[in-house]
Every structure is written in C-alpha cells, then in structure tokens.
Amino acid sequence: MHQASPPESFVAAAALVLSEGVPGPPPEHVRIVEVALLDGRVRTLFDGTRGEAVSRYREHGPAALNALLDSQEFRPGSSCAECPYVSACPALRRAPGLLGIETQGRPRRTWSVTNGRNYRICPARDHLRRLHLPTADAIERGSAAERGRAVHAYLAARHGRSVLRPCTADVPDEWVPEGFDLDPGQRTLGARLLRRHAAVCPLRCVRDGTDLRIEPQVVRHDTAADVVVIATPDVLYRDADSWVWRETKTSAGDRPGSGPLLERFPQLALGVVLLARGDLGGQPGRSxxxxxxxxxxxxxLEIIDPFAPAARSAAEKVLRDLIGGWHRDDYFVATPGADCTRCEVARWCPSALPAEQVAR
Ligand code: SF4
Ligand SMILES: [Zn+2]
Incomplete structure (x- = not known):
C-alpha cells in the first residue's frame, strides 16, 4: 500500500541534524532514506550536498519549529502515560475509580476497549499492537470490517458538515469515501445500510453545532488505577441538557445477535459508567x-439508561472483567490457537500457530 510521505518539516529537520549536528568533519553529501519494516522497501526522502541540505532546512524548518515552540495546545491521549506532568496538567481530566480496580504500584499506561478486546483474545496480541508494528492489511481490512469503517467515515463526514441537517435516505450509489476499498457487493450493501440510518440519525435531536461531537476522543485519568482511559464514541450529542453516547454498528444480517449488549460491545459499558458517574457533564435527565x-x-436503536442501577452494575462488571487481568499482568504471554489465523500481528509473533496446525 502506498504510504504518505512524511511532512517536509520532518525531512528538513533531519537534513539539518545530519549536516551540522554530527561529531567530526561535516559530511559532503546527505541522504535520508525511509525503510519499510514490512517488506524492506526503501524510499529516498532527500539526496543532495550539505549546502542543499541546509537550504532545505532554511526553507521548511524554522516555521515548523516556531509553531511547535509557540504552541500552547494540550492534546490528552496516548502520550499522557509517559508524561511527567500528569498530576499538574490542566487538560487531562481525572476520573478516580472509573475502572473499579485499585492495584498499587503498577506503571501508568493507557487503555482502550480495543486493548481490552485484544488482550482477551491473546495478551501478546495487545502487547504487539501497542508497539505500533505494521499490521497485516488483508486481516485489518477484511471486507465486512472495511465496510463498517467506510460507513463510519461516510456518516462522520456527513454529520460534520457546517449546515446541520439530519441524514435522509438519499445516499448516492458512489458513496464510498476515498481511501476505502470495497467490492461491489459490500458497496451496494453499505448504501442500503446508510439509507436505514436516516430513521435514527442523531442530528434529529440536535439544535446546533455545540450540541454535537463527532468521534471525539474522550480521555480520562483513573488516578486510583493509574490508567489513562481513551475512548472514541462515534457521536456524543446533547439532547436538551443531557449528553447521549451513540455507537453505530453495521450488520449484513437481519437477526439481532444474542447475549448481553454490554458484554458484546464493551464500549457501551464504558459509556454507561462515564455518564452514570457524571464524568461527561450535562444533566442526567435524558442522558x-x-x-x-x-x-x-x-x-x-437500543437504548441503555446509565442511571438504572442494574445497567450501571453490569457495565462496571464488564469493565472490571476486561481490565483486571491486564492490569496485573507483567508478561503478556501468547496464547496461540485458532485466533492466530486472524491475527494482524502474527508475522511478528514467535508463538504464532501456523494455519496447518490450527486446522488439525
Ligand atoms: S499470532 Fe497467535 S499467539 Fe501470536 S499474538 Fe497473534 S493470536 Fe497471539
Ligand atoms: Zn445521520
């Protein structure tokens, strides 16, 4: 797959460091290459004399550096785990006790429901994914999952338009957003599913743009567990003065799945607990x-009332069950099995079970 080039400012900074920042006599020639971890492909990002490298920096470097030094923006997220200023940070919101576990002396880490699901399948999978190793596209972009992502992207773009208008059943046949690869069957199914969305579009309840957050990153520091929890609901919207957490799923079949919703979709459990605790603000009334x-x-449209005691305690249990083992774990031992054939980091895993052995 073609990868986007790194920003010019990145190449410019590397060019300056190589030209001026190395010990010994300055180099005559500077070359910056990018090597793909997955297949060893090499891409040349810069190739020129030292003088050309310095002028590349002069052209693209200073403005980027100034912007970086002048920035006063806080962006709570995955970097919070290693940040020494966590306890003083005005932007990272605290939610002590959110996860319902309290184990002293654990290192601070981030956690999302996706981490929890990966860990449940295989602790090594969660560990390897956290290392940001390249994942197998064919598994990551399987057709049903790809259709789901394309539908989400379409809705996010549709809901994010400056004029707020609820979606209608008028969905173009060529609806697939750029960057998604769907076969004709998935494309037709996706259009059909999107037409169904009109009946339950959350914009029907929204008055103006301040009532709506599309795929917002919700980050809370559970100081009791010392875990930075990261969630991205599909939509957060305000109905009167109450916040509503909306997740959207697509399904090729017409029969609902079986089993408790909160267990099947633990991100709903996280939403229930955050709303029930008042961590997202707003009034409880229609939350x-x-x-x-x-x-x-x-x-x-399944609706869960976070203030119903049974829903809240079920959601708390789902979270505790999902996070407890991970929080205590230091080894992330692989549990090879049938899931290895659908594991997107199998190529990096020394324990991966080959398909022939799984089939036996
Ligand atoms: S290949 Fe198998 S054992 Fe290795 S991380 Fe993936 S699921 Fe776990
Ligand atoms: Zn909509």
Missing part, C-alpha cells in the same frame, strides 16, 4: 447510551 445497528431490513 443515555445508544446502540444503532444498521441492517438491510431496517435500523435498530
């Missing part, structure tokens, strides 16, 4: 978690 399931025959 709720919604699961929108788009099916060929229609759209289901």
């Amino acid at each position: 709720r978690v919604e699961l929108e399931v788009l099916r060929p025959g229609g759209a289901d």
Whole structure:
C-alpha cells in the first residue's frame, strides 16, 4: 500500500541534524532514506550536498519549529502515560475509580476497549499492537470490517458538515469515501445500510453545532488505577441538557445477535459508567447510551439508561472483567490457537500457530 510521505518539516529537520549536528568533519553529501519494516522497501526522502541540505532546512524548518515552540495546545491521549506532568496538567481530566480496580504500584499506561478486546483474545496480541508494528492489511481490512469503517467515515463526514441537517435516505450509489476499498457487493450493501440510518440519525435531536461531537476522543485519568482511559464514541450529542453516547454498528444480517449488549460491545459499558458517574457533564435527565445497528431490513436503536442501577452494575462488571487481568499482568504471554489465523500481528509473533496446525 502506498504510504504518505512524511511532512517536509520532518525531512528538513533531519537534513539539518545530519549536516551540522554530527561529531567530526561535516559530511559532503546527505541522504535520508525511509525503510519499510514490512517488506524492506526503501524510499529516498532527500539526496543532495550539505549546502542543499541546509537550504532545505532554511526553507521548511524554522516555521515548523516556531509553531511547535509557540504552541500552547494540550492534546490528552496516548502520550499522557509517559508524561511527567500528569498530576499538574490542566487538560487531562481525572476520573478516580472509573475502572473499579485499585492495584498499587503498577506503571501508568493507557487503555482502550480495543486493548481490552485484544488482550482477551491473546495478551501478546495487545502487547504487539501497542508497539505500533505494521499490521497485516488483508486481516485489518477484511471486507465486512472495511465496510463498517467506510460507513463510519461516510456518516462522520456527513454529520460534520457546517449546515446541520439530519441524514435522509438519499445516499448516492458512489458513496464510498476515498481511501476505502470495497467490492461491489459490500458497496451496494453499505448504501442500503446508510439509507436505514436516516430513521435514527442523531442530528434529529440536535439544535446546533455545540450540541454535537463527532468521534471525539474522550480521555480520562483513573488516578486510583493509574490508567489513562481513551475512548472514541462515534457521536456524543446533547439532547436538551443531557449528553447521549451513540455507537453505530453495521450488520449484513437481519437477526439481532444474542447475549448481553454490554458484554458484546464493551464500549457501551464504558459509556454507561462515564455518564452514570457524571464524568461527561450535562444533566442526567435524558442522558443515555445508544446502540444503532444498521441492517438491510431496517435500523435498530437500543437504548441503555446509565442511571438504572442494574445497567450501571453490569457495565462496571464488564469493565472490571476486561481490565483486571491486564492490569496485573507483567508478561503478556501468547496464547496461540485458532485466533492466530486472524491475527494482524502474527508475522511478528514467535508463538504464532501456523494455519496447518490450527486446522488439525
Ligand atoms: S499470532 Fe497467535 S499467539 Fe501470536 S499474538 Fe497473534 S493470536 Fe497471539
Ligand atoms: Zn445521520
């Protein structure tokens, strides 16, 4: 797959460091190459004399550096785990006790529901994914998963338009956003599912742009567990003075899945606990978690009241079960099995079970 080039300012800074910042006599020639971890492909980002390298920096470097030094923006997220200023940070919001676990002396780490799901399948998978190793595209971009991502991207762009208008059933046949690769069957199914969305579009409840957050990153520091929790609900919107957490799923079938919703979709459990604790602000009155399931025959909207004691305690249990083992774990031992054939980091895993052995 073609990867975007790194920013000019990145190449410019590397050019300056190589030209001026190395010990010994300055180099006559500077070359910056990028090597792909996955297949060893090499791309040349810069190749020229020392003088050309310095002028590349002069052209693209100073403005980027100034912007960096002048920035006063806080961006809570995955970097918080290693940041020494966590306890004084005005932007990282605290939510002591959110995860319901309290184990002293554990290193501070980030955690998301995706981490929890990966860990549940295989602790090594979660560990390897956290190393940001290249993942296998064919698995990551399997057709049903790719269709789901394309539908999410379409809705996010549609909801993010400057004029707020609820979606209609008028979805173009060529709806697939750029960068997604769907076969004709998935494309047709996706259009059909998107038409179903009109009946349950969250913009029907929204008055203006301040009521709506599309795929916002919700970051909270559970200081009791010393874990930075990161979640990205599909939509957070305000209904009157209450916040609503909406997740959207797509399904090729018309029958609902079985089993408790909060267990099947633990991100709903996180939404329930955050809303029930008041961590997202707003009034409790109409606060709720919604699961929108788009099916060929229609759209289901499941609603969970975070203030119903049974929902809250079920959600807390789901979170505790998902995070408890991970929080205590120091070894992330691989548990090879049938899931190895669908593991996107198998190529980096020394324990991966080959497909022939899985089939036996
Ligand atoms: S290949 Fe198998 S054992 Fe290795 S990380 Fe993936 S699921 Fe775990
Ligand atoms: Zn909509």
